[in-house]
Amino acid sequence: MTGRGRALDVEVVLDRLSAFYERGDWRVPYLRDHAESPFQVLIGTILSQRTKDANTDRAALALFREFPDAASLAAAPLERVERLVRPTGFYRVKARAVRACAQELLERFGGEVPRSMEALLSLPSVGPKTANCVLVFGFGIPGVPVDTHVHRIANRLGIARTRSPEETEAALRRRVPERYWAPLNPLLVQHGQNVCRPRGPRCGACPLEDLCATGVALARGRPPPRPEDAPRRPPGPAARAAPRRRSRAR
Ligand code: SF4
Structure with a gap:
């Protein structure tokens, strides 16, 4: 069985992952343990883009010690914010982003x-994943935050067949009963960081191997049923130019 999104499959998937990650010393997604308010979820999620949880953790905790709310962060000196968020990489961009977000919160939302979702998406540097994270982890409102881990694993399992995290979010919202949305992201992110890694998934150690389209195929020495659907971005100018350069070389 490849799990085409039926409710029973999702329930079994989440039950098995919950049991699996209750044992052992596994890495836990940042938001689960550290965010204390919707504001911290929002800013922590912006900081977490393209960096490791450990770096997000260090930077966010240091930032919130000095600037725990929108008012204080909105008025913070940019250089100080840059220094505090430096562990996350892209720190100049991120410092501007989180301060601008705090300023907007202050000006438009008191x-x-x-x-x-609509109001969250109107904030600077807030996309669907961040908005969903705020709803789920900040307010306890049902949502489906989809990052690269959730997108990849949903496709490997066969719960979704999609080309982008946005399409995966739509597919999961359609196919997964709402009562399972809250644990979906933390468990799949944890699974993606520890076992179902982007390259070289550890299917032999995975509690979902017999349910998973990819795991079953690999265990039988066959290729997965279809190529993995990595997130596909529109080609930029350099990517569009590359084929022309190659064809001229031939
Ligand atoms: S069986 Fe392999 S591909 Fe499937 S969820 Fe587990 S680790 Fe990922």
Whole structure:
């Protein structure tokens, strides 16, 4: 069985992952243990883009010690914010992003984080994943945050057949009963960091091997049923130019 998104499959998947990660010393996604308010979820998620959890953790904890809310962060000296978020990489961009976000919260929402998807998406540096994280981890409102781990594993399992995290979010919202949305992201992110890694998934150690389209195929020495659907971005100018350069070389 490859798990084409039926409710029973999702329930079994999540039950098995919960049991699996209750044992052992596994890495835990940042947001699960450290965010204390919707504001911290929002800023922590922006900081987490393209960096490791450990770096997000260090930077976010240091930032929130000095600037725990929108009012204080909005008024913070940019150089100080840059210094605090430096462990996350792209620190100049991220410092501007989190301060601008805090300023917007202050100006438009009285310093409070809004509770609707539409309002969250109107904030600078907030995309669907970040907005969903705020809803789920900040407010306990059902949402489906999809990062590269969730996108990859949903496709490997066969719960989704999609080309982008946005398509995966739509597929999961359609196919996964709402009562399972909350644990979906933390468990799949944890699984993606520890076992179902981008390259070289450890299927032999995975509690989902017999349910998973990819795991079953690999265990039988066959290729997965279809190529993995890595996130596909529109080609930029350099990518569009590359084939022309190659064809001229031939
Ligand atoms: S069986 Fe392999 S591909 Fe499938 S979820 Fe587990 S680690 Fe990932």
